[in-house]
Amino acid sequence: MKRDDEADEADSNRAAPRMPRCAELSGYSFRMKSSARRALLVLFLLAAPMLACWSLQFDLVAKERVEAGLGRAMKSFATARALNAVVSMLQETTLSVQPMGVGVTTAPGQLLDPINDLIEQFSGLMLGATVSFGLQKALLAVGAHTIVKILVTLALLASALAFALRWQLPRFTKVLLLALLLTRFAVPLAVLGSDAVFNTFLKDEYQSSQQALDLSAGSLQGQTTPAELQASKAQDRSMLDKLKQAATLPDVRAFVERIKQTAEQAVQHLIQLIVVFLLQTLVVPLLLLWLMSSAVRAALQPAASAIRAAAKPRSMA
Numbered sequence: 001m002k003r004d005d006e007a008d009e010a011d012s013n014r015a016a017p018r019m020p021r022c023a024e025l026s027g028y029s030f031r032m033k034s035s036a037r038r039a040l041l042v043l044f045l046l047a048a049p050m051l052a053c054w055s056l057q058f059d060l061v062a063k064e065r066v067e068a069g070l071g072r073a074m075k076s077f078a079t080a081r082a083l084n085a086v087v088s089m090l091q092e093t094t095l096s097v098q099p100m101g102v103g104v105t106t107a108p109g110q111l112l113d114p115i116n117d118l119i120e121q122f123s124g125l126m127l128g129a130t131v132s133f134g135l136q137k138a139l140l141a142v143g144a145h146t147i148v149k150i151l152v153t154l155a156l157l158a159s160a161l162a163f164a165l166r167w168q169l170p171r172f173t174k175v176l177l178l179a180l181l182l183t184r185f186a187v188p189l190a191v192l193g194s195d196a197v198f199n200t201f202l203k204d205e206y207q208s209s210q211q212a213l214d215l216s217a218g219s220l221q222g223q224t225t226p227a228e229l230q231a232s233k234a235q236d237r238s239m240l241d242k243l244k245q246a247a248t249l250p251d252v253r254a255f256v257e258r259i260k261q262t263a264e265q266a267v268q269h270l271i272q273l274i275v276v277f278l279l280q281t282l283v284v285p286l287l288l289l290w291l292m293s294s295a296v297r298a299a300l301q302p303a304a305s306a307i308r309a310a311a312k313p314r315s316m317a
Helices: 001-016 018-053 058-090 107-144 146-163 172-231 239-247 248-317
Strands: 095-097 105-106
Touching: 018 146, 058 107, 058 248, 095 248, 107 172, 107 248, 146 172, 172 239, 172 248
Parallel strands: none
Antiparallel strands: 095 105
């Protein structure tokens, strides 16, 4: 019986060390699978921008969207300048009426003083939006240049080679790769993203406000002719003409009321257009640039970690 107990104890002692060996093998297999997944992720993160870097359709679509935005900004700028000219003309217009020899002079165009200030500010904003779209177009040309594409490709190939050969690259290479990727992709993606936001949320508001502003400019333009005619009839009138003019005095009030209503409508649509262009040319592009910069940093982080992890065994050896 003692021999059997001793044999069982020996067998258990021999079997006991096998459990850590199995755990070690399973841990090694898990590390191998994790390394393989990490390698595939790194290769994908390096290959995807390399292929997109040479896409011609990507640049053409972004250029078309910039030119469309530039056309909208120039149209709104031209409308603002025309509206400013009409308002300035109305401000200088005076109505001189002399019913029964009593002189009455009024300047209804002075009601447009506040809207004229807003129109001038709107014109400056539209000029800034035009410059912004022109700058985006120039930056698109820089990012789509062959030299930039070659530099981006070489940087990505160097990163892939460093990962394959387990080289540890200097830290500044990450900054350089980030700068090249943003130079190539930041402006096109910001243009496409802001244009998508415009077409989804702002297009209808822009079209309605632009059309209403064009109508307001035409309506105010139509008010200048009767005002000038009324102002030119202040001299050499007969008694009959003076009586007729006295009978038409309420038209002066109607004229002032029409100007006031048109001005109020124009102010509303000017503010809507200001919001649209501020969102498309400033707020949305800056937000997208920040998101893209954060995304590129987050995407490069696992690649850099994998390269450092792969380089450690070689350096220790």
